[in-house]
Amino acid sequence: MDRLIAVRYRFTSLLCFLLLGLAPCWAKAAEPTSPLVPHGFEKFGSRWVFPDEIDLKRDLDSLDEVVRRTVTLKRQIELAAAENREHWQMQQSTNKLIDEIAAAMRRNAVGTDEEKKVQKQIDQLKKASRELRDGVAPDRLGGQPHMRAMLESLTLMHQKAAVLIARVTSQHEEIQQQYQQLPQEVSSWIAQHEETKVGPLFSPEQVDQANRKALAAICLNQVPLFLHGKQKRIGVVLNDQFPSIVTVEANADRLFLTSNMAFSAGLKKLGPLESVNLPDGHSTKVRFGELPLLRLGSATLQNVPVAVLQPSDEHLGGILGLKMLQAWNPHFAESGISLSLDSDNQVSTASK
Known part of the structure; x- marks a missing residue:
């Protein structure tokens, strides 16, 4: 009898175990088929979103x-x-x-044996003054090793921010289009299943606020300016993706790119070789083309004429002529370490 009871107990336990295991399957089978996965959605936490929205979140976190x-x-x-x-x-x-x-000491020492001694004492005083305070002229500050390192880092941060802001804006526009173009059956299913959380992760207001916060905090209309020898260098972004460092020429009216810069930016339609004079008077040959987009701090320039140097002139680097900017009124800041831009305009075309 005890053995029979034990067998029945084991059989009942096994049956309960099987029933419990099958319960989720029955529940799943009872659920209506979701059209989310076939249309590109994936689970992110408790919400269904497009993969691009996850990338957008990463970029917003990176921007912050x-x-x-x-x-x-x-x-x-x-x-x-x-x-x-x-x-x-x-x-x-x-x-x-x-x-x-x-001057007073020299007046009393002129023509005497004390004159050389006085001059030596003056030179020693000036040397002690320089060593004690260790200051440099503001227009040379950007060439000091410690300052140049910080300005180069700031340039990199500016460029990263410019690329991220452009990418975030573009991504969000594409995501909005994805939601607007959802098939009617998917939109109806989402409306009928309010318990299922479906994106978007970020509203247009949230994205706009993140971009405006970044622009205000970084102050993109103050472009970092550092010295390379006697050359003034700044950072630009080509076609919203490719950061580059170029030399600033206040009196030039062209953008010169090296062949590597042009290749990275995807410039392919270039004209024949033509002779030109560079801002320093050096004569060389270039191919002319057009860059769709150039970012310099807060300035966005569209359809920018460019002169592409030959590979043999790679050592000359890129050159940006400030006269090429029409509406931005660029000027060198008193500190000597930044180029200030008129930030009233958000889009400007380069002069032809």
Whole structure:
């Protein structure tokens, strides 16, 4: 009898186990078939979204991180520039005082054995003044190793932000189109199943707010400017994807790109070789073409005429003539470490 009871108990337990295992399958079979997966949706947390929305979230997170790092770096640069300006002004005041004292001493020492001794003492005082305060002229600050390193990092952050803002805007527009173009059967299914959370992850207002916050925090109308020897260098973005460093020429009216820059930006339709003079007077041959888009800080230039250098001139680097900008009124900041742009315009065409 006990053995029979034990067998029945085991059989009942096994039957319950099987029934419990089959219950989810029955429940799943009872659910209506979802059209979400066949139409490109995937599960992200508790919500069904398009894969592009996950990429958009990553880019928005990256943009927020770039903004955070940029704000910190800008503060360091501003403090370094302010400290240098203070030291430079003190140094100039000290040198002026030394010169006044020196003039008085020379008047009394002219024609005597003391003249050389006085001049030596003056030179020693000026040297001590420079070493004590270690300031440099503002227009040379961007060439100092520590400042150049920070400005190059800031340039990279600016370029990353510009690329991310452009990509976020483009991605969100494409995502909106995907939702607008959903088949009627999918839209109806979503409306009938309110318990199923379906994107979008971000509203147009959220994306716009993220972009405006980034633009305000980074201040893209102040373009980092650093020195390479005597050349003033800035960062630009070609076709919203390809960051490049170019030399600024205030009196030139063209954009010169190296062959590598042109290749990276996808420029293929180039004209025949033509002779031109570079801003420094050097004569060379280039091929002319047109760049669809150029970003310089907050300035967006469309359909920009470019002159592409030959591979043998790669060492010359890219050159941006500021006279090419029509509406942005660029000017060098007093600090000597940035190029200021008129930010009233958001889109400008380059001069032809």
